[in-house]
Amino acid sequence: MNNVEDLTFAGENANNYFGLAVSSAGDLNGDGYSDVVIGAKRYSSFTGRAYVYFGDLSMDNTVDIIFTGDSPNILFGESVSTAEDVNGDGYSDLIISASSYGGGNGRAYLYFGGSAMDDSPDVVMSGTTLTNFGGSVSNAGDVNGDGYSDVIIGEKFAYNSATGRAYIYLGGESMNGIVDHTLTGEGLSSYFGSLSIRRG
Secondary structure, eight states, rough: SSSSSSSOOSSTTTTTEEEEEEEEEEEESSSSSSSEEEEEEEHHHHHHHEEEEETTOOOOSSSSSSEEEEEEEEEEEEEEEEOOSSSSSSSSSEEEEEETGGGTEEEEEOOOOOTOOOOOOOEEOOOOOSEEEEEEEEEEOOSSSSSSSSEEEHHHHHHHHTTTTTEEEOOTTTOOOOOOOOOOOTTTTTBBBBBOOOOO
């Protein structure tokens, strides 16, 4: 490996903030190659988009799936991540946030991978308190050891003067959008949950 780029990915328009959020997408289509996802949260009046590029022995920079927010000013694509395999079907899954949905309540969208993956969300997780739910999203590994991957979602302005919170949603064959565990920061203005990245 050297320090010369092999592929360059470019956004559609100026000021889309394409590339502000990037992540492995796991192997979404089950072809044995890892894929990548790139967010562009300011696309089209801050509606936002996320772009998936499938890996391959001769991978190119032509987008394979485009995910688009459903209304202006929601910042869809602010945070993107592989969710690993939350439903146990053998395909990696994808999580994308829109932290300004509903005026700042925020949402996160989970998309199940598959041989013919589409852009319709399979699970929607929603915030309710105008506190930037979905400012960060990540896979959480398998926190309860049941064989399904789980996800974690940050809400940095939540609870008692931006102490911040993070929420864990447990995977399963019929995963839903109901929070299973809530983690809370230690003090005022901690912004706990600003960044959620799985380590190891």
